[in-house]
Amino acid sequence: MLTAPEPPGHAAPVETGGALTPATTPAPAGLLLEVRGLCVDYGAGPGAVHAVDQVDLVINRGEALGIAGESGSGKSTLAHAITRLLRPPAEVTRGQVLYHQRGPGTGGPVDVLTLSKSQLRRYRWEQVAVVFQSAMNALNPVIDVRSQLTDALRTHRPSMSRSARRARAAELLDMVGVSGDRLRSFPHELSGGMRQRVMIAMALALGPDLVVMDEPTTALDVVTQRQILEKIEELRAEFGFAYVFITHDLSLLIDTADTIAIMYAGRVVEVAPAKRLYIRPAHPYSRGLLGSFPALTGPRRELTGIPGSPPDLRALPVGCPFAPRCGQAMDICRTSYPPSTSLAPTGEERHLVSCWLSAQSAGSPPSHNVNYRRAEGNR
Amino acid sequence: MTEPDRPDGPGEALIRVNGLTKHYTVRARNLRSLATRRSIVHAVDDISFELFPGTCIALVGESGSGKSTVGRVLTYLDRPTSGEVLLRGKAPNLKKRSEVRNYRSQVQLILQDPYASLNPVHTVAYHLERPLRIHDMVKSKSEARATIIRLLEEVHLTPAAQVIDKLPHELSGGQRQRVAIARAVAVQPSVLVADEPVSMLDVSVRLSILNLLNELVTKSRLALLYITHDIASARYFAERLLVMYAGEILESGPSEEVTQSPAHPYTQLLISAAPDPDASARGTRRKMRAPGENPSLIAPPSGCRFHPRCPHAMDICAKSRPPRFQINDSHWTSCWLFGDTPQTQPGAAAELPAPQKKVTKTTGSTRDEQ
Numbered sequence: 220m221l222t223a224p225e226p227p228g229h230a231a232p233v234e235t236g237g238a239l240t241p242a243t244t245p246a247p248a249g250l251l252l253e254v255r256g257l258c259v260d261y262g263a264g265p266g267a268v269h270a271v272d273q274v275d276l277v278i279n280r281g282e283a284l285g286i287a288g289e290s291g292s293g294k295s296t297l298a299h300a301i302t303r304l305l306r307p308p309a310e311v312t313r314g315q316v317l318y319h320q321r322g323p324g325t326g327g328p329v330d331v332l333t334l335s336k337s338q339l340r341r342y343r344w345e346q347v348a349v350v351f352q353s354a355m356n357a358l359n360p361v362i363d364v365r366s367q368l369t370d371a372l373r374t375h376r377p378s379m380s381r382s383a384r385r386a387r388a389a390e391l392l393d394m395v396g397v398s399g400d401r402l403r404s405f406p407h408e409l410s411g412g413m414r415q416r417v418m419i420a421m422a423l424a425l426g427p428d429l430v431v432m433d434e435p436t437t438a439l440d441v442v443t444q445r446q447i448l449e450k451i452e453e454l455r456a457e458f459g460f461a462y463v464f465i466t467h468d469l470s471l472l473i474d475t476a477d478t479i480a481i482m483y484a485g486r487v488v489e490v491a492p493a494k495r496l497y498i499r500p501a502h503p504y505s506r507g508l509l510g511s512f513p514a515l516t517g518p519r520r521e522l523t524g525i526p527g528s529p530p531d532l533r534a535l536p537v538g539c540p541f542a543p544r545c546g547q548a549m550d551i552c553r554t555s556y557p558p559s560t561s562l563a564p565t566g567e568e569r570h571l572v573s574c575w576l577s578a579q580s581a582g583s584p585p586s587h588n589v590n591y592r593r594a595e596g597n598r
Numbered sequence: 599m600t601e602p603d604r605p606d607g608p609g610e611a612l613i614r615v616n617g618l619t620k621h622y623t624v625r626a627r628n629l630r631s632l633a634t635r636r637s638i639v640h641a642v643d644d645i646s647f648e649l650f651p652g653t654c655i656a657l658v659g660e661s662g663s664g665k666s667t668v669g670r671v672l673t674y675l676d677r678p679t680s681g682e683v684l685l686r687g688k689a690p691n692l693k694k695r696s697e698v699r700n701y702r703s704q705v706q707l708i709l710q711d712p713y714a715s716l717n718p719v720h721t722v723a724y725h726l727e728r729p730l731r732i733h734d735m736v737k738s739k740s741e742a743r744a745t746i747i748r749l750l751e752e753v754h755l756t757p758a759a760q761v762i763d764k765l766p767h768e769l770s771g772g773q774r775q776r777v778a779i780a781r782a783v784a785v786q787p788s789v790l791v792a793d794e795p796v797s798m799l800d801v802s803v804r805l806s807i808l809n810l811l812n813e814l815v816t817k818s819r820l821a822l823l824y825i826t827h828d829i830a831s832a833r834y835f836a837e838r839l840l841v842m843y844a845g846e847i848l849e850s851g852p853s854e855e856v857t858q859s860p861a862h863p864y865t866q867l868l869i870s871a872a873p874d875p876d877a878s879a880r881g882t883r884r885k886m887r888a889p890g891e892n893p894s895l896i897a898p899p900s901g902c903r904f905h906p907r908c909p910h911a912m913d914i915c916a917k918s919r920p921p922r923f924q925i926n927d928s929h930w931t932s933c934w935l936f937g938d939t940p941q942t943q944p945g946a947a948a949e950l951p952a953p954q955k956k957v958t959k960t961t962g963s964t965r966d967e968q
Contacts, residue, residue, distance in 0.1 A: 289800040289801070289802055290771075290800055410891065410892075411661075412891070440660040440661045440827050441660065441827060441828075441829075441868065441871045441872050442660055442867060442868065442871040443660075444871070445870075445871035445872075446871075467800060467801055468801065468873065469801065469875075470873040470874075470875045471873045473873070473875035473878050473879060474873050474874070474875065474878045493878075494878070494879045497875050497878070497879040498879055507802065508801060508802060509875075511801050511802050511804065511805050512801060512804075512805075512830065512831075513830045513831050513833060513834040513835075514830060514874070514875065514876050515829065515830040515833060515857060515869060515872050515873075515874050515876075516857075516858070516874055516876050516877060517876045519833075519834065519854075522805050522834070524802060524805035524806055524809075525802040528770050528772060528773075528803065529770070529800065529802070
C-alpha cells in the first residue's frame with residue numbers, strides 16, 4: 220500500500236466475468252483478494268450465530284492488512300472463510316471471495332467459494348497460505364521439522380527430487396532465521412518463537428501471494444513477538460507477498476500493518492490506513508479500542524476503555540450492534556445499521572466507516588427523520 | 599546477598615523478600631541412551647524486594663524469567679530453596695499448617711486464566727464460600743451469602759443476586775476474572791499477588807479489571823504485586839517496576855522513570871520490543887536492539903546473565919555478577935555500565951579494572967539517541 224498506488228475505492232463496481240487486470244499489464248500492484256458481502260453463520264434457523272455479517276474487504280498485492288477485534292468478533296471465522304477452511308456447523312450463506320490471479324491471460328478473478336477440490340488444492344498453499352496461532356498444535360509432534368517442511372513440496376511439486384526438496388527445506392529455515400541444524404529437530408525441541416518461525420517457513424514454501432496469519436504472535440512474549448514481526452516485514456519486502464494479520468492487539472497493528480480493519484460483532488466497522496486510524500479514528504468503537512491500552516512513551520493519557528461487554532452474537536440488537544455500548548448512540552443507531560461512509564474523498568486513501576455519526580456529518584441524508592438527542596448516560 | 603529494595607514508600611513494608619532463591623530439580627531422560635540425568639533449573643536467584651500497603655509494584659519480564667515462580671513462592675505454593683519471605687517481619691513456620699494457613703489468608707494469589715482457575719461444575723457462590731469457610735470468616739450459611747453478595751458488589755458484579763448462582767460458563771472472561779478477584783479478597787488479605795491477571799482477557803476488558811485492582815489497592819490499602827509482561831500497563835498501574843530477567847532482578851525504580859529512561863540494556867530491549875503506536879504513528883519507531891534468545895536456566899550464563907545478548911557487554915560482565923548500582927535514591931540497576939558508584943559489594947568492584955563506560959549518562963535515556 221505504501222509502495223503501490225491504490226486502486227479506486229473498494230466500492231468500485233467490478234464485473235465478475237470480465238478480466239480485471241488487463242492482459243498487457245500484469246501489474247504487481249492491484250487487487251489480490253476481494254471479499255464481498257460475505258456472511259458466515261454457525262448453525263441454521265433462528266438460533267444461528269451470524270459470526271461474519273456482510274463483510275466487504277479488499278486486499279491489494281503486497282499489502283499488510285491487519286484485522287483487529289475482540290474475541291467473538293468474527294475475525295478468525297473470516298480468515299477461515301478466505302482459505303475455505305470452515306467446517307460445519309459454520310456455513311457461508313452469502314457473498315463472494317474473489318481471488319485475482321497473477322499474470323496475463325489468467326482471465327478474471329475466481330470465486331474461492333466455488334472452487335472444485337483440485338482447484339482448491341492449488342489455491343491453498345500455492346496462492347494463499349496460513350499461519351495459525353498455536354504452533355504447538357499446528358506442528359505434528361512426532362515428525363521432524365524437515366519432513367513437515369518437505370511435505371507440502373512433495374504434494375504440490377511432485378516433480379521435485381528428494382534432494383531438491385531437502386535443499387529447499389534448509390533454505391526456507393535459513394530464510395526465517397532458524398539455523399540449519401534444526402532440520403532434524405522435533406517441534407518439542409524448539410522454543411515457541413522458533414516453532415512459529417517454522418510455521419512461517421512452511422507457509423512460504425511455495426511462494427504464495429497471500430499469507431493469512433491468525434494471531435501468529437499471541438502466545439509469544441514481547442521480544443520474540445517483535446523479532447517475528449520484523450522477520451515477516453523483511454520477508455514481505457523480499458518476496459512481495461501480501462498478508463492478513465489477525466490479532467486482538469490493535470497497538471501491534473499500528474506498528475506493522477498498512478491498512479487496518481476493525482471488526483465488531485461480525486461486521487467490519489472501520490477500514491483505514493494504519494497511521495490514519497491511530498490519529499483520526501472515526502468509529503466510536505475504534506476510539507474505544509485505542510483508548511484501552513496504555514502507551515509506553517509520550518505523556519500519560521487518560522484511558523477511557525469501552526463500557527459494557529462484547530455482545531451476544533445470538534441476540535444482536537437491531538441497528539448498530541455497538542449502540543448499547545456507545546456513548547454517542549442516537550435513535551437511528553437502534554433502528555438501522557449505518558451505511559459505509561468514505562471519509563477519504565481523494566481516493567488515494569481508503570477510509571471507510573460504518574457509523575451514523577459519520578454518515579450524517581458526511582452529508583448523506585439519513586433515510587428518515589433523525590432525532591439528534593444523545594443517549595442518556597452510559598452504563 | 600543484596601539489600602532489600604527500599605523505596606521511600608509509605609510506612610513499614612508488609613512483605614520483605616530477602617535473597618529469595620528457587621531452584622527446581624528436573625529429571626531428563628535421554629531417549630537414546632535411556633540414562634536419567636538430574637538437572638537444576640535456576641528459576642529465581644537471590645532476589646530481594648519489599649511490598650508496601652496501598653502500593654502497586656509491577657514485576658516485569660518475559661516468559662521464563664521466573665516472575666511467576668516469585669508469585670508462587672510468595673504465596674507458599676512452592677517453598678523457597680533459600681532466602682526468606684517475611685510478612686510484617688515474620689516468616690511463617692512452614693512445618694505448622696496453621697501458620698501457613700494464616701499466612702495464606704494474608705497473601706492471596708490471582709491467577710492468569712479465569713477459564714482454568716474456576717471449577718466449571720461449581721457456582722460462583724461455591725467458589726466464594728470456600729475461602730470464607732476454610733479461613734473461618736463466616737459462622738452461618740446466611741452470613742456467608744450476605745458476605746458473598748457484598749464481595750460481588752465490591753468487584754462490580756451486579757446485580758449480585760443474579761450472578762451468585764451462575765456457573766463459570768455463563769460468565770464472560772472479564773466477569774470470571776472478577777469472580778477470581780472476589781475470591782482472593784474474600785479473606786481480607788493484606789497482600790495480593792496478581793499473576794498476569796489480564797493477559798487472557800480482551801483488550802477492551804483489561805482496563806476495567808486493572809482499574810478494579812487499583813481501586814482495591816487504594817480503598818483497602820492492599821499491597822499488590824502485579825506480575826506482567828506488558829511493561830506499558832505496568833507504567834500506568836504500578837508505582838514501581840522490578841525488571842526481571844533469567845531469574846534475577848536487573849532494575850528497579852519508579853515506573854515512570856524506568857519506562858522513560860531505562861538504565862539496564864535489558865530494560866531498553868524490552869521497551870524497544872513493546873508495541874508503541876505513538877512512535878509508529880509519528881514515524882519514529884526504531885528497530886529492536888539486541889535480539890537473541892533467553893538463556894538456559896539449567897546452565898545460566900556466568901556473571902551478568904544478560905551479557906551474551908548485551909550490546910554493551912564488557913569483559914567484567916562475563917566474570918562477575920554486577921551488584922546494585924544506585925542511579926538515584928529510588929532507582930537502581932544491576933549493570934556494570936553504572937560501575938562508578940558501587941552501592942554494595944565494593945570489594946568486588948575494586949578488584950577488577952574500572953569498566954569502560956559506554957552509556958554516557960546514568961539518567962540519560964538511550965532512547966533519545968539519534
